[in-house]
Amino acid sequence: MLDIKFIRESPDKIKQGCQKKQVDVDIDHLLDVDKKRREILQTIENIQAQKNKANKEIQKAKNKEEKNKVILKMQGLDTNCDVLNKEIKKLNQEFNNLMLQIPNLPQDDVPMGKDEKENVVLREMGEKPKFDLLTNRQGFQPKDYMKLAENLDLIDIKRAVKVSGSRFGYLKNEAALLEFALINFVCDFLTNSKELKKIIKEKKLDISDKPFVFVIPPVMISEKAMAGMGHLFGEGEQETYHFEKDKLYFVGTSEQSIGPMYMDEILKEQDLPCRFVGFSTCFRREAGSYGKDTKGILRVHQFDKLEMFSFCHPEKSKQEHRFILEIEEKLMQALKIPYQVVQMCAGDLGAPAAAKYDIEAWLPSENCYRETHSCSNCTDFQARRLNIKYRDKFGKLNFLHTLNGTAFAIGRILIAIIENYQQKDGSIKIPKTLQKYIKGKSKIKR
Secondary structure (H helix, E strand, C coil): CCCHHHHHHCHHHHHHHHHHCCCCCCHHHHHHHHHHHHHHHHHHHHHHHHHHHHHHHHHHCCCHHHHHHHHHHHHHHHHHHHHHHHHHHHHHHHHHHHHHHCCCCCCCCCCCCCCHHHCEEEEEECCCCCCCCCCCCCCCCCCCHHHHHHHCCCEECHHHHHHHCCCCCEECHHHHHHHHHHHHHHHHHHCCHHHHHHHHHHCCCCCCCCCCEEECCCCEEEHHHHHHCCCCCCHHHHHCCEECCCCEEECCCCHHHHHHHHCCCEEEHHHCCEEEEEEEEEECCCCCCCHHHHCCCCCCCEEEEEEEEEEECHHHHHHHHHHHHHHHHHHHHHHCCCEEEEECCHHHCCCCCCEEEEEEEEECCCCEEEEEEEEEECCCHHHHHHCCEEECCCCCEEECEEEEEEEEEHHHHHHHHHHHCECCCCCEECCHHHHHHHCCCCEECC
């Protein structure tokens, strides 16, 4: 949610931001509603002042006639106040609905663009595996991850369809063990301040080296919490599983249940940043996906994910965003998976984000990069909706900034490992970084 004072002062900037994000909100109507709302509130305050004055007059009344005259006047004020209270209730509801529709504004350095086709590739990192005969004497045609996984009994889609329907899968044998290896690797990395200090020093960031706190959050949250995170909006709402009877939503990512942890709370400035890495099962409808992506485990209704989340000081959020992106890159580099970093254009940001980067891993079978990570700076947009503040050294209350970033989406990173580490005999090497978490095993074979 944006600050209404900022909207009043800069309506053209708000309109431009909405236009960049291709969100249709009538800002002029919002300002009209806001003006009427404030006028009525002022009238109600004036009536209350008159009522207070009348109460004093009643106490000072010399006789019954004077007292009844004042009481009659108060009854008229009460009637007017009742009418105005009903009106303000309607206006407040309309005002809040309009405010909730306004997305976060893109930061100034976000590129213009309508959709993912206009995102900007910033860099490509890592050496792509050489499978073809022209570059490798032992070359071979790389296989799709599902063919490899089925041959090695790592992923079972057919039986999952029988049990749960389409877009579900069983992770089996080494694939299941690799999930826990990835979890342990991320926990070791993010809870180790030495690793974080290296990144901060290398990138010359002026931020805290405080480690992340590992958390397993709830996977079902209230409507207030989900709306506060800004995900009950447009495409986000369509992707969400909702249990209307229980008034609960299944999370599509751990950030949706980590962000509301401090809802309606005030943090101390010296405690910022508060960093968490959450592990949870996530649920998405994937309503808009089609074709090849609906087979296998790339786009499924249920998947596990490790997500970073930071509550930080507003003056540090841009650096914190760089920090989270650097962590994502370090994790990919540790697995030695080729990837590219992409900056999202304004039209592909989503409602809560003011700036966003994706990391896309190289998939040899498709001869292209596919998204595995994202990281967003949501500035104070979510904090305002959730009413999360911090008290500065002067005692003033301010809204903090929230940021999130993928550590690993398990299914997608398993796909990247299987495809990039496949061998000619159909076996799959295990990334050296993960071997100590899987009893030293170096290869998956029949």
